[in-house]
Amino acid sequence: MDDRLVTAGLHEPGLAVHVEDLTVSYHSKPVLWDIDFDIPPGVMAAIVGPNGAGKSTLIKSILDLVRPTAGHVTIHGLPYRDQRRKVGYVPQRSSVDWDFPTTALDVVTMGLYGQLGWLRRPGRKDKDRARAALARVGMEDYADRQISQLSGGQQQRVFIARALVQEADVYFLDEPMAGVDATTERTIVKILHGLRDAGKTVIVVHHDLQTVRTYFDWLVMLNVRVIAQGPVAETYTAENLRRAYGGQIALLDSAATLTPVD
Amino acid sequence: MLDILSDFTLQNVMIGATLLGIISGVLGTFAVLRKQSLLGDTLSHAALPGICIGFLVAGTRSLPFILTGALLAGAAAALVVVFLTRTTRLKTDASLGIALSVFFALGIVLLTMIQNQGNAAQGGLDSFLFGQAAAILRSDLYVMGAITLTAVALVTGLWKEFKLISFDPSYARTLGLPVLALEVLLTTMIALAVVVGLQMVGVILMAAMIIAPAVAARQWTNKLGVMAALSALFGVVSGLVGSVISASATGLSTGPLIVLAASVIVVTSLVFAPETGLLPTALRVRRDKFSLKSRLVLGTIYRLAAEHGDPAYPAEQAMIDAFHRTDTSAVLSRLEQRGLVRSTAHHPEPTPHWVLTPKGLEQAQTPLDQSGETQ
Ligand SMILES: Nc1ncnc2c1ncn2[C@@H]1O[C@H](COP(=O)(O)OP(=O)(O)O)[C@@H](O)[C@H]1O
Ligand SMILES: [Mg+2]
Numbered sequence: 001m002d003d004r005l006v007t008a009g010l011h012e013p014g015l016a017v018h019v020e021d022l023t024v025s026y027h028s029k030p031v032l033w034d035i036d037f038d039i040p041p042g043v044m045a046a047i048v049g050p051n052g053a054g055k056s057t058l059i060k061s062i063l064d065l066v067r068p069t070a071g072h073v074t075i076h077g078l079p080y081r082d083q084r085r086k087v088g089y090v091p092q093r094s095s096v097d098w099d100f101p102t103t104a105l106d107v108v109t110m111g112l113y114g115q116l117g118w119l120r121r122p123g124r125k126d127k128d129r130a131r132a133a134l135a136r137v138g139m140e141d142y143a144d145r146q147i148s149q150l151s152g153g154q155q156q157r158v159f160i161a162r163a164l165v166q167e168a169d170v171y172f173l174d175e176p177m178a179g180v181d182a183t184t185e186r187t188i189v190k191i192l193h194g195l196r197d198a199g200k201t202v203i204v205v206h207h208d209l210q211t212v213r214t215y216f217d218w219l220v221m222l223n224v225r226v227i228a229q230g231p232v233a234e235t236y237t238a239e240n241l242r243r244a245y246g247g248q249i250a251l252l253d254s255a256a257t258l259t260p261v262d
Numbered sequence: 263m264l265d266i267l268s269d270f271t272l273q274n275v276m277i278g279a280t281l282l283g284i285i286s287g288v289l290g291t292f293a294v295l296r297k298q299s300l301l302g303d304t305l306s307h308a309a310l311p312g313i314c315i316g317f318l319v320a321g322t323r324s325l326p327f328i329l330t331g332a333l334l335a336g337a338a339a340a341l342v343v344v345f346l347t348r349t350t351r352l353k354t355d356a357s358l359g360i361a362l363s364v365f366f367a368l369g370i371v372l373l374t375m376i377q378n379q380g381n382a383a384q385g386g387l388d389s390f391l392f393g394q395a396a397a398i399l400r401s402d403l404y405v406m407g408a409i410t411l412t413a414v415a416l417v418t419g420l421w422k423e424f425k426l427i428s429f430d431p432s433y434a435r436t437l438g439l440p441v442l443a444l445e446v447l448l449t450t451m452i453a454l455a456v457v458v459g460l461q462m463v464g465v466i467l468m469a470a471m472i473i474a475p476a477v478a479a480r481q482w483t484n485k486l487g488v489m490a491a492l493s494a495l496f497g498v499v500s501g502l503v504g505s506v507i508s509a510s511a512t513g514l515s516t517g518p519l520i521v522l523a524a525s526v527i528v529v530t531s532l533v534f535a536p537e538t539g540l541l542p543t544a545l546r547v548r549r550d551k552f553s554l555k556s557r558l559v560l561g562t563i564y565r566l567a568a569e570h571g572d573p574a575y576p577a578e579q580a581m582i583d584a585f586h587r588t589d590t591s592a593v594l595s596r597l598e599q600r601g602l603v604r605s606t607a608h609h610p611e612p613t614p615h616w617v618l619t620p621k622g623l624e625q626a627q628t629p630l631d632q633s634g635e636t637q
Contacts, residue, residue, distance in 0.1 A: 027351065063436050089436045100295060100429045101484045110426050114437030119419055146484040162433075 013077030022071030045218035088168035153184030279501025287497030290476035303469035308339030310369025336453035393464035393517030463517035481535035564626035
C-alpha cells in the first residue's frame with residue numbers, strides 16, 4: 001500500500017507524542033510557555049524540572065484535563081481525543097482520596113470502565129483481567145484490601161495496574177516513584193522497561209536526577225519552557241541542568257559530574 | 263400504638279419519610295464522598311426564594327409551582343457557584359457559602375414581603391422553613407415517589423460512572439467519561455432530593471438529611487454499595503422514628519425530630535462503629551498499650567533471671583514496680599493468667615515474687631517483631 005495513503009490526514013505520524021506551540025496559563029499567568037517537543041515511539045522518557053516547572057500541567061494539557069491557551073498535541077499522528085484508548089494515565093498518588101470506600105481490585109477494574117460502555121457492570125472476565133494486572137505489579141495478594149490500608153508504594157502499584165489493564169500504547173505517569181520504598185521502585189522500573197521493550201512509549205515525570213541515566217533513554221527538561229530534549233546521553237549535561245534548575249540545588253553539581261565529559 | 267399507625271395522615275407522613283430517607287441517603291453517599299456536604303446545604307437554603315417566587319407566580323400555595331420554583335432556584339444557585347469558582351479566585355467552599363447566604367437572605371426578604379401583604383392564601387408558607395409533614399397529601403407522595411424512583415434508577419444504572427467520578431474525576435475524563443455532565447446530573451438529583459424533603463423537614467434542616475445518614479453509614483463499612491444501602495436504611499429509620507414520635511407526642515414537629523433521630527444515629531456510629539468508632543479505638547489502644555507493657559515486664563523478669571544466671575530466678579515485685587515506676591500487679595496477674603509467669607514465695611521475704619514459666623521464658627526470648635503480640 002502507498003505510504004502516503006496510509007498517512008493521509010495524520011500529523012507527524014512517526015511520533016508517539018508531538019506537542020507544538022503549547023502554552024498554558026492559570027489565571028492569565030503562563031505556567032507553560034511555547035512548548036515544542038516530540039517523543040519517538042518505543043522510548044522510556046523522563047520529564048524533569050524543578051518544583052512548579054509545569055511538569056504535571058504539561059501531562060494534564062496533553063490529556064485534555066487542562067485547557068491550553070494555544071498549541072496542539074497529537075498522539076501517533078491524531079489528536080488526543082481520537083486516541084484516548086491508546087493512552088494510559090497514572091496520576092500523582094496524592095490527587096485522590098485514599099479513604100474512599102473501595103478495594104485494590106476495584107480500583108484496577110476502573111481502568112476498564114472506558115471499554116465497558118454504559119450500563120454494563122464489570123463481569124468475571126473483567127475482574128480476571130484486573131487480577132492479572134495486579135499480579136503484574138506483585139499485588140495479587142492485596143486484591144480485596146481496602147485501599148486506605150495499603151502502603152504508599154502499594155497504592156502506587158495499584159494505580160499502575162489500573163493503567164496496565166487499559167493495554168495502552170502510550171503511558172503517562174506523574175511521579176510514580178515519589179515516596180515509594182526501594183522494592184516498589186525496582187518493581188515499577190522493571191514493569192516500565194517491560195512496556196518499553198514491548199514497543200510501548202512510556203513518559204514519566206521524574207523527580208530524582210540521580211537515576212535519570214540508569215532508568216531512561218529519552219529526556220525532556222522543563223522549566224516553564226523546554227530547556228532541552230533528546231536522548232539522555234546527549235541531553236543530561238551539567239549545562240542543561242544548570243539552565244533548568246538555575247543552580248538552585250547543590251546536589252546538581254554532583255549529579256552533573258556523573259556525566260562523562262567526552 | 264397501632265391506633266396511631268392506622269391513622270391516615272401518619273401513613274402519609276411515614277411513606278413520605280421513607281421516600282425522603284431513601285433518596286437523601288443514596289445521594290448523600292456521593293455528596294459526602296465527593297466532599298460536597300456544603301453543596302446540599304446551599305441547594306436547600308437556596309430553595310427558599312424559589313418557593314416564594316413559585317407562590318407569587320401561582321398566586322396561591324400551589325405545590326407544583328412551589329417545587330418547580332425550589333428546583334430552579336437550586337439550579338440558579340449551582341450556576342452562581344460554578345460562575346464564581348470559574349471566574350474569580352474563590353475556592354468552592356467560599357463560593358458555596360456566598361451563594362447560600364445570598365439566596366437564603368433573598369428568600370427571607372421575599373417571605374416577609376409576602377406575609378406582610380396579608381394575603382389570605384399565604385397561610386403556612388413559612389412552614390417550608392422547618393417543614394410541615396402533616397400537610398402532605400397522597401398526591402404529593404406520588405411526586406415524591408416518582409422522583410425517588412428516578413434517582414435510585416439513575417444511581418443503579420450509572421453506578422460505576424458515579425463511583426469513578428467520585429473517586430478520581432481526572433482519570434474518568436481520560437477514559438472518555440462525560441464527567442461534567444455526570445456531575446451536573448448528580449447535583450440536579452441532590453436538588454431534587456431537597457425538593458422531596460421540603461415539606462418534610464424544610465429548607466434549613468434538609469442538608470442534615472443528606473449528610474447525616476451517609477456519614478453514619480461510612481463508619482460501618484468500607485464498601486461503596488453497602489454504604490449507599492446502609493445510608494438509605496439510616497435515612498428511612500430516622501424518618502420513621504421521627505414521624506412516630508411526633509405523632510405520639512402532640513406538639514412536636516416532625517422535621518426536627520427526623521433530623522434529631524438521624525443525629526442520634528450519627529453519634530452512635532461515631533462512638534461504636536467497630537473500625538473507626540471512638541470506643542473500639544480507645545479499647546484497642548488500651549489493649550495495645552497493655553500488651554506492650556506486659557512485653558516489657560516479661561523482659562524485665564527475663565533480664566533479672568539472666569543476670570543471676572538462673573532461669574527460675576524469683577524476681578521481687580517491688581523491684582519490678584521500681585524499674586517500671588508504676589504498680590505492675592495488673593500486668594503481672596494478666597501474665598500469670600496466660601501462664602507466662604508464676605507467683606512464688608521466696609523465704610524469708612514475705613513480699614510477692616515472680617518466676618518465668620518455661621513458656622514465659624520462651625516468649626521473652628522471642629524478638630518483639632516475631633512474637634505476634636504487637637500490632
Ligand atoms: N489548578 C491550578 N490553579 C492555579 N495554579 C496552578 C494550578 N495547578 C498548578 N498551578 C501552578 O502552575 C505551576 C506549575 O504547576 P505543576 O504543573 O503542578 O508543576 P510541577 O508538576 O512541575 O511541580 C505552579 O506554579 C503551580 O502553582
Ligand atoms: Mg507535579
